[in-house]
Amino acid sequence: MPRLPLLALVLAGCTVGPDYQRPAPTAASQAPWLEPGTPGAVDLAWWDGFGDPQLAALVDRALASAPDLREAEARLAEARANRDAVAGGRLPSLEAKGSVTENRLSENGQLPIGNIPGVDREFRLFDLGFDASWELDFWGRRTRQTEAANARAEAALFGRRDVMLTLIGEVARSYFDLRAAQADAASAQALAGSDAELARLTRLRLDAGEASRLDLERAEGAARTSAAAVPDAEARGAAAAYRIAALVGAPPEEIAPALRKPAPLPASPDRILIGVRSELLERRPDIRRAERELAAATADIGVATADLFPRFSLIGSLGQQARTPGDLFSGDSTRLQIGPSFSWPIFSGGTIRAQIRAADARAQGAAARYEKAVLGALSDSEAAINRFLNARTAEAEAGAAAERERAAFALADKRATSGEDDRLTLARARQSLLGAERRADQAKAAKGQAAIALYKALGGGWR
Numbered sequence: 001m002p003r004l005p006l007l008a009l010v011l012a013g014c015t016v017g018p019d020y021q022r023p024a025p026t027a028a029s030q031a032p033w034l035e036p037g038t039p040g041a042v043d044l045a046w047w048d049g050f051g052d053p054q055l056a057a058l059v060d061r062a063l064a065s066a067p068d069l070r071e072a073e074a075r076l077a078e079a080r081a082n083r084d085a086v087a088g089g090r091l092p093s094l095e096a097k098g099s100v101t102e103n104r105l106s107e108n109g110q111l112p113i114g115n116i117p118g119v120d121r122e123f124r125l126f127d128l129g130f131d132a133s134w135e136l137d138f139w140g141r142r143t144r145q146t147e148a149a150n151a152r153a154e155a156a157l158f159g160r161r162d163v164m165l166t167l168i169g170e171v172a173r174s175y176f177d178l179r180a181a182q183a184d185a186a187s188a189q190a191l192a193g194s195d196a197e198l199a200r201l202t203r204l205r206l207d208a209g210e211a212s213r214l215d216l217e218r219a220e221g222a223a224r225t226s227a228a229a230v231p232d233a234e235a236r237g238a239a240a241a242y243r244i245a246a247l248v249g250a251p252p253e254e255i256a257p258a259l260r261k262p263a264p265l266p267a268s269p270d271r272i273l274i275g276v277r278s279e280l281l282e283r284r285p286d287i288r289r290a291e292r293e294l295a296a297a298t299a300d301i302g303v304a305t306a307d308l309f310p311r312f313s314l315i316g317s318l319g320q321q322a323r324t325p326g327d328l329f330s331g332d333s334t335r336l337q338i339g340p341s342f343s344w345p346i347f348s349g350g351t352i353r354a355q356i357r358a359a360d361a362r363a364q365g366a367a368a369r370y371e372k373a374v375l376g377a378l379s380d381s382e383a384a385i386n387r388f389l390n391a392r393t394a395e396a397e398a399g400a401a402a403e404r405e406r407a408a409f410a411l412a413d414k415r416a417t418s419g420e421d422d423r424l425t426l427a428r429a430r431q432s433l434l435g436a437e438r439r440a441d442q443a444k445a446a447k448g449q450a451a452i453a454l455y456k457a458l459g460g461g462w463r
Helices: 003-012 046-050 053-065 067-088 141-207 213-248 252-259 277-283 285-306 351-417 423-458
Strands: 093-104 122-136 311-322 334-343
Touching: 046 053, 046 141, 053 067, 053 141, 053 213, 067 141, 141 213, 141 285, 141 423, 213 252, 277 285, 277 351, 285 351, 351 423
Parallel strands: none
Antiparallel strands: 093 122, 122 311, 311 334
């Protein structure tokens, strides 16, 4: 017996299975950005940069009550509880037990009960005591289980942050969809009115013999096409409002009516700081989650490998046992059992080694998912930077075109007032102006959506 603690100390340092090493940053992640972005620390609370209090309030509400986030928080709580349960398994266990049993011994059994004077074959037995056990972690099985549980709890934490990032992005994107649809509906309404006026003037010219039937058909067709765009834009706006309600965890009637009241499209920033490319590995929660899942899968190999070796435990039982309640607490009623035990699966038909191979395959799959997450993040970010830069250029061009059309319309209005041009020319100038303004609004909305996509790709949205 004195040698057992020494043996435990010697073997306690033996932990089977591979020791996890966090993957080193890839050369691709260490390289500079391909796209010419603006260097600087990424703005994590980026939605405030749009300067829209209603958008900021919707994001705050989503973070407080969104069902998706509550579900992620529940998964995190579950993972942490599992971690605590595994950690508790490394400690000795103590269990209190008590029983009262009615017993009847057989007269025809191994003991000749009927021939022993004073022995009653029927008796009641009272038992009260404690059972204790402690598995000695010789091969690091419990250690690897704890490593895996800790890594899965951390993966659940980053999973919650990934849900948070996605949620904020979806709320902002839907809000831009809403305001863009409202702006498009207003532009389409104005354009439909202008086209209707142009069709009316064309009919007057036809009656006066100054226009053809073909000119009238074209003008009236354009008017109907413009009118058809109004309900389509209104439907897109309503759908976006209802989508926002679902995202923030509110019934449609609670917030949709207020959202459907027209409001200006928020202005997106002209410059977005993109940070250093390698920082994506720390900032993107999907990458961090994949890395923690890889750590857990690596620890699982050690857990499976430990099953090849014997398990050693210390067991003990202490209590009182008597046939009458009065003798239960007598010193003569004390029972005691203590000593080591072990179990060793000498033959399992290859099951354990197959489980080790399966754990190793799962770890390889987790490594591939981690690599995929890194490469996907780099690709997403580069594409999002490119999209934002081009959307910014498109917005500037569309805005400049709208300014030129405003100048042209002002000139046409002045000429019509002085009698140099007819009202048909003025109506056509108004039509061109409204079309240019509509395209400018669409370019502004596209730039806002590109900004949201870039912030999301960079990992902004959680602290």
